Amino acid sequence: MDNAFLKMPNRIYLGENLLGHLGDFIAKKENKNVLLFTDNGLMKSGLVQPIEDYFNKNNISYEIESEIKPEPTYIQVDELLKKVSKFDFDTIVAIGGGSVMDAAKLISLVLHTDYSIKDLIDDPTKVSKRCSTVLIPTTTGTGSEATINAIVTIPEKDVKFGIVSDEMLPDLVLLDVNNVKTLPKSIMASSAVDALSHCVECYTSKNATVLSDGIASLGAKNIFENIIPAYEDADNMDARKALLLGAFYGGVAITASGTTAVHALSYPLGGKFHIAHGVSNAILFKQVMEVNKPDIADRLASLCDFVFPSEGSKSVDEKADFMIAKIAEIVKKVEIPTDLKKFGVKSDDLDFLVDSALQQTRLLDHNRRKLTREEVENIYKSVM
Template structure:
C-alpha cells in the first residue's frame, strides 16, 4: 500500500506531508500538456507558489513510453536538483515518474531494471495524483514500458515504486472525456477480475478486488452515459485505486499478457486492448474459475437471480461483455490494422509474457492463445 492515501476534493494541501520533510524542497512536477490545458495542474502550482516551493514542470511525457524515452527523460530532468517527484496524469505519466524515482542518481540503469528489477531502490519520494479512473498506477509496484526492438510492452516490477502519497481528487476526473473514461474504467475492471481469478490471489487481494469490482460494475455505465454524475466518476476513481492495490497483492493474468503485444506493435491504447480481449479470456478460463466468478457475481450483484455457480459465472461474463458494448469500445482488431499475417508475432509475443501467464489459473496452450486472437479478428 502507498504510505498515505486521501480521497475527496481539493486535496493539494496534503502535498506538504511529503515535501516539507525533505531537506531539498524542490519539486519535479510530471504531467502532460492536455492535463495542463484542462487546468488540473493550476491548484498544485498555486500551492507551490504559496509555500515558496521551487518547482519545474516536465510535460513532454509520451503516451506509453519506451524504456529508451524514459532514459532520455532521466537525462533531461536531472539537470534540476529536485527532492520530490509529484505526478499528475494518467498511467504513462505516473509510470514514468515512478521509474525516475528509482533511477535518479542510482548506480544502475533502466536496462538493468529490465533484466533484474530487484536491485531497485527508491532515490526520491513520490506523490501520485491520477487523472484517469483506470490504470491504478498510483497504487501498483509496476511501471510499463515498451521495448521497441521487440515491439512489445514490459512491466518493471518493484515494491520500491510504491508512492509516498496518493491524492484521489475527484476534481481531476469530472471532465474526463467519455472515450478515455470508458477505456480506463474497463482496464480497472480487468485488474479487479483478473486479480480475483489469479493463482496468486490472497484473502486480502480478494477482498480488495471485490470492492473495486463493485465500484466499477455498478457505476461505469452511469458515468459514461451521464457525464455530470460526479458520484459515479468518484466511484470509478476509487475502483481503479482498489484495482491497483489488488495488482500489487496478486497480479493480473492472461488478459494483460495478450494485451501487451497489441500495444507494443499496433499502439492500441492499453485499456482498449484489454477490453477487446476481456470476455474471450474469461470464457476460455471459465471452467477453472467458476467458483471465483460466481462469488464475485454474488458480491457485486447480490440479487442476480441466478442459481448454480456456472449460471452466476456466465452472468458475470455477460455483464463484462455488455459493459464493453455499451461504452462503445470497438472489439474487432481489423479496425486497428491487425491482419491474419500478424498472428505468429502476436502469439509468440504473448507466450513470452510468462510473468502474467504464470498467474493464470488455466495453463494456456499456443492454440488457446491463437484462438483468442482469431476470435477478435473478424
C-alpha cells in the same frame, strides 16, 4: 490458512481539493524542491495549474517536466531521466495517467545512479528508491498510483513489459475527484474497463488471497455499478468518484495477486499496434474469460455473489456466464471496439501475437488455466 499480504502507499487521500495534504507532506521535508511531472495534454487542460498556483503561493520551489509520451518506450524514459537529473529536487509530484505515473516511479529508482531503465528491465532488484513520490491520477483506470509495476514498451521486440519492484510504492496518493471531472467519456470508459480487468483478473488469479479478494471485489463492485452511470451522465460525480476509488483498489489488488491472461495477450497489441491499453484489454476481456471459464467458474460465481447478490439463486455455471455477459455488455454500452479490425491487425500478424503473448510468463503464470498455444491463437482469431 495460507499467508496473505497487501502492499500499499504510505498515505492515501480521497476527496476534493486535496492539495493541502501535499503541502503538509512537502513541509516535513528538509529539501523542499519538487519536480512536477506531467504531460503536455494535461498542461493545456488546466489540471496542472492548481498545483503550480499552490506551489507559488506557498513558496515551494519546483521545476516542470511535461514531455512524457503516451505509453513510452524505455528509451524515451531514459531520455527523460537524463533531462530531469539536471534539476535539484528530492520529491517527484506526478499528475497524469498511467504513463506519467509509471515513468515517475521508474525515474525515482534510477535518479543519480549509474543505472538505466534498460537495466531495470534486466534486473529491477539492483536499485532502491532515490526520492519521494507523490502520485495524483487523472484517469479512472490504471491504478498505477497503487502498484509496484511500471510498464514500458520494448521497441526492438514490439511488446510492452512490466518492471516490478516494491520500491515503486508511492509515499503519498491524492485521489482528487476534481481531476476526473472533465475526463472525456471515451477515456473514462476505456480506463475504467482496464481497472475492471485488474479487479476481475486479480480475483481469478492463481495467487489470489483472502486480502486481495477483499480489495479486488470492492473495486469490481464500484466499477460494475458505476461505469454506465458515469458514461451516460458526465455530471455524475459520485459515479466518477466511485470509479476513481475502484481503479485504486484494482492497483492494490495487483500488488498481491497480479493480473493474468487478459493483460498477457494485450501487451503485444499495445507494443506493435499502439492500441491504447484499456481498449486492447476491453477487446480481449470477454474472450479470455470464456476460455478460462472451466478453471475459474467458481471464482466468477463468488464475485457475482458479492457484486450482484440478486443472482444468488443461479448455479455456479450460470453465475459465471452472467459475469462474462455483464463484461461484454459494459464494453458494448461504453462504445469500445470489440475487435481489431480498425487497428490494422491482420491474419499475418497472428504468429507474432501468439509468440509474444506466450513470452509474458510473469502474467500467464498467474492464470489458473494453463493456456495452450492453440487457445491463445483462437482468442486472437475471435477478435480479428
